[in-house]
Amino acid sequence: MEYENQEVAKAAESLRRKLKSLEDKRLIVRDPALTALYDRLKTLPPGKDRASFGKEVNGLKNELQQLARDSRQPAETKLPPIDVTAPFNMNVAPTDRPKLLPATQGTRHPLMAELSEVLDIFYRMGFDAVESREIDDDYHMFTSLNFPPDHPARDEYDTFMTDDGLIAPAHTSIMQNRVMRRYKKDLEAGQGIRVVIPGRVFRNEDLDARHEHTFYQLEGVYVDEGINAGNLVATIRAWLSNYFGKEVKIKIQPFYFPFTEPSFEFAASCPFCEEKGCNVCSYTGWIELGGCGMIHPNVLKEADIDAKKYSGFAWGFGIDRLVMLKYNIEDVRHFESANLKFLRQFK
C-alpha cells in the first residue's frame, strides 16, 4: 500500500521492516513509530488535512494488523526433512552444533527438590516410598477408607470426577489399602509396615493465593503390633525435628476422618521464631501441618489385616505448604505456573 503523506510513508517503511524481526507480531500496533503518528494527529487542527492524515494512519494500522495476522500462520514455513539419526544437521558450522544450555540456569522444581529431601529423612527412618495415583476409583477414594456410600463425610472432600465415574484423588490416602495389601507379608514376618506415599492430589476449589486445586501430599502409614497414638506423635516429631534441623514440639488436636479413630490434626512449634510468634506462623507460635490418626479397624480389615492383632497410624500433609513456609512464598499458584522467573530462583 502506498501512502501520500511523507510522514506516514516513511513510518510504514520502517514498521514493515520492524515487523519481520518481531517475535510477537501483534505488538507492532503498539510500536512508538505508529503511536507517534496518532499523537501527531491529535495536534492537527480539525479540517481536511487532519481527515486525510487520519485516514492514512488508520490505513497503516490496518495494514500492519493484517500483516501480523498473516505472519501468525507460519503454516507456510514448513521446514525441510532432516536425517533424524544424525547428531547435527547437514552443512552446519561446528559452532552452531547442538549445545547444552549453561548448567547454571538449570533448576529442579522446588516442590520436587523438597519432596526428595523429605523422602530422604523417611528412608533413613526405615520407610519405603510408593507413589500415589492421579486417577482412581470410588473404592480407593472412599469405600476402602470407611466412607459408607452417601455418607455426609464425603462432602468434606471436594472431588473432581470423570464422566466414567472415576475420581481425581483428593488425598494420598487412596493408597492406604494398596500399600497395606502389598506389604502384608512383611507385617506377618514381624517387620511391620512402614511406607510413605508422595503424590499429586486434587480438590475442586477455586484458585487464590492460598488455594490450589492441584497440590502435593505426603502420606505415611505405619502398622505393627502394639502401635499407639504416642508412637504417632513421636514419629512426626522425629521427622520434623530432622527436617528443620532442631527439636520441634508437636501438638495434636482432635479432628474427624472416617478412616482414622481417633483422628487428629497436627501442628509443630514454629521453628522460625522459637514459638515467639512471627509472620510464618501468623504470630501463633505454631504451624498447622496436616491430619493424622490411628488407622480405623475397618480400614485394616478392608486390607485383610487382623485389626485385633495389629494397629497402626497414618498421617498426611501438604508439600506445597512446607515449601511456602520455608521460602516465604506468597502465592501457591506460582508452583504450577511454569514461570521461569519463579523457577530459576531455586538453584
Next chain:
Amino acid sequence: MKVSLNWVRFIDQKYKCAADPAPAGIDALVEKIGAQLGAVEEVVNLGEKYQGAVVAKVISAEKHPDADKLKVCWIDDDGVVKSAPRNKAGHIHVVCGAPNVTAGQLVAWLPPGSTVPSTFDKDPLVLEAREIRGQMSNGMIASAKELALGDDHTGILVLDGRFTPGTSLTEALDLNDTIIDIENKMFTHRPDLFGQLGVARELAGIQGQVFKSPAWYKEDADVAGDGRSNGLKLEIKNDVPELIPRFCAVAIKDVKVGDSPAWLKVRLGAVGIRPINNIVDMTNFYMLETAQPLHAYDYDKVKSGILGARLSQKGEKLSLLNGKQITLEAGAAVITDGQRPIGLGGVMGGADTEVDENTKNIILECATFDMNLTRKVAMAYGLFTDAATRFTKNQSPRQNRAVIAKTVEDILRIAGGRLASRLMDDKHFKIDGKPVKVSASFINSRLGTDLRAAEMKKILQNVEFEIDLSGDQLSVIAPFWRTDIEIPEDIVEEVGRLHGYDKLPAELPKRGIEPAAKNGLLEFKDRLRGILAEFGANEVLTYSFVHDDLLKKTGQDSQLAYRLSNALSPALGYYRFNLLPSLLEKIHPNIKAGYDKFALFEIGKGHDREHKDKDGLPQEFELLTMVYTASSKTNPSGGAYYQAKEYLVQMAAKVGVGLKFKALEKLPDAPLAQAYELTRTAFVSTSDGKFLGIIGELKPGVRASLRLPEHTAGFEIDIEALLGAKPAHENYRPLNRFPVLEQDFCLRSAAKLNYQELTVFIMENLKKLSKAHGYQFNLEPIDIFQKAGDGSHKQTTWRIILWHPERTLTTAETNKLLDQLAEQAKKELKAERI
C-alpha cells in the same frame, strides 16, 4: 459451630448441669477446647460492641417542630452517662425517627461516644451529639437492627419492664457474652455438638467435671394440659418410617404471633441466627440448644389437619421459605398436608404454610430424618440449612419427644395459646441397649497411656456414659445422643480426648534394622531430574487437566481422554494424554517474559481411556517430557530437533543407556504423536531395540496456534522403559600407554543413506578389520556436508582414533586399515572415500 458461653452458663446454672465452664478464664478455656474438642476459628467478645449502651426510660416523645417523621424525646438514664448534657430534671434530649417511640418505654440508648453495634465489625460509626433540624440529639435510641439483634429497623427496640434506667445494656440483655466459633469439620460425627447443650456437656468433660443433662431432656415427656378437649383435628401419616424413624407433632390454638422477647433475640443473635417471630424463634432456640430441629406450620394454611410424610414424586412443585420454588425430583422426603408437599423434610419448610403475624393456630413438628437422604436432598437443591447440617450428623430419635414438649411449654409461655391436640408420636426405632465392651488394657495399648480402669470410668461417666466395670473390662453404654459410638476404638478416642492428647507419652515405635525396600522408579525420576537440571533445563509442574482447545491445537482427540464432569472451568476439562501440550503452552508466556532460549521439562503421568492396568483402572504412563526452544532473536540455526536430541542422548548416556533413532513413515494414531512434524521426528528406542518414546519438531499448525518459535522441539519418553533398559556399559579398557593416531575419514554417499546406517556400517567394519590385529578405536562425527546443487549425495566425515594397547601403531598400518574400510564402503554402500 458458634458457641455462646452465656448460653452454656445459662444451661449449666438453670438446670444445675455443671460447674462454671471457664473456671480458669476464657483464654484457658479456648486453649482447652482447641486441644480437646476442635480447632477454634474465632473468639468474639460480644460485650465490646455494646460498650456504653444503657437502658433509658422515655419521659416524653413529642413531634419534631420542623420534621413530620421525627420525634424529640427526653429520656432518663438515672444520671449514669456522665458526659451527656441534661436539663434540670436530669433528662437528656434525643431526636428519634422511630414511629413506635412513646413515653414510658424502656429503650436502649446509645450515648455520644458509643459505637453503633451493627457497624462495630466494619466501618464503625461512632455517635456524637449533633443537631437534627435544629434540635440537639445526644446519641440515639436504637432499633434491633442497629443493635445487631435482628433485622427489625421499623422501630426502636422496646425492652421488657423489669430493668432500672441506667443499667448497662450488656447487663440487662446478657450481652456480655463470648462467642467461640469451633470448626464444624471436627464435629462431622458428633450429632450432640451441634447444640449448646452438647457443647456444655463436653466443656465439663474436657475439664474433668461431672455433667448431668437437664431432666427434661433425658426422658420422653408429655405436654402439660389436655389437648383433646380444645379440639383441633390433627393426624399424622408417616409413609416412610425407615427414613423418618420418629415423627412427633402437636397442635396449638390461639397463639399471639409477635416479636420475640429481647432475651430470645439476644440468644439467637449471639450465635448468628436472625430472629423472625416468637414462634419461629422458639423452634430455632431449641434447635440451637439441643441440635434437634423443629418446624412450625400455620394450622389454618395446612387446612387438612393432616401432616403427612412421604417421598416426593418427580415434577411436584414446592415453594420454600427462602422464596424459591423448586420442582422436585423423585425420592426426597417431603412433608405434606395429606396430599401436596408443604415442606422439604429435614431441610426447609414451605412458604405456603409459613407462620406469620396473622397466624392463630399452629402445628409444631419434631421429626428425625435419615442422614444420608438429608445429605442427598440438601446437595441436590443446594440447600445447606441449619436443619440439614444437624440431620446429616445422625440425630438421635430419642430426643424428639422431650424437645417438642419443652418447646410447647415455652411457646405457650411467650405466645399464649392453648394445647389443641394430643402430642402425636409416631416412632419406628429400637433402642439398642448393647454395650460396647472394651478392656482398659486395650485402650492403653492404643493410646500409649497407663490409665487405670477406674480413671477411665470416671472420665466417661463425666459425660454421662454408663459404665459397668469388672476388673479390666469396661462395658460401656453410650448416652442416646451419641449415635456415633459403636466400636471399642470409639471409646479409645473418648478416653484419649477427655484425658487430654497432650498427655500421651510420645515414644518412637520399636523396630528391627532390616533395610527398607527402595522404590527404584522414584529414585530414577529424581536422578533424571538432577541430570536435566545440570544440563541447564528447568523443571516445571503443570496441571494434569487441560483445556479441550489445547487438545485440539495439538491434534489430539478429546473423545479418548477422560473428561471431568465437574471441572472448575473448561481450562481444566480433560485428563491430559501426555505432558507435551502442557509444556508447549508454557513456552510463549516465558518468551514474552523475556526468556529467549530455554529448555523446560516435566516428569508426570499421562492417561487415556483406552489403556487399563491389571486392576482395570486407567493405566498411568510415567512420562518424562522436555521442550527446547530458541526465539528468532537468538538467530538459531541447525534445527531444534538436534538440540532436543542432544539432551536426550546425553541424559540416556548418564544413566548408561545407548539410544537409536528411527524416522517415521507416517505418524501413528496415538495422541502423543499428533503434534509432531513427520519429516523432522523420530521414534526413540534403546540400542537393543526397546521402544522409549518420540522426539521431534512440531507441525507448523501447532507452532502457529501456540505461538511457538520455529526453533522448537521436544521429546517424550516412557520413564519405566528407560529404567528397564539394559545399561550399555562398555567394558572397562585399561589405560592406553601408547600414542594414538587420528585420521579423518570422509565418505561421499547417497543422501538417502542416513547417518546411523553409515556409522553402524563403519563401526562394524572397523571392529571386524581391527580384530585380527588387536587394534582399538573410537569414532567421532566431524561433519556432514552437501554440495549446493547436488541433493542426491552427501559427504560425511568421522574422526577415527586408533591405537594398539601393546605397541605403537604405525601410520602405514592405519592407512591400510582405512583403505580396506573404504573398499568395503565402496562395495557395499556404493560410497566413495574422499
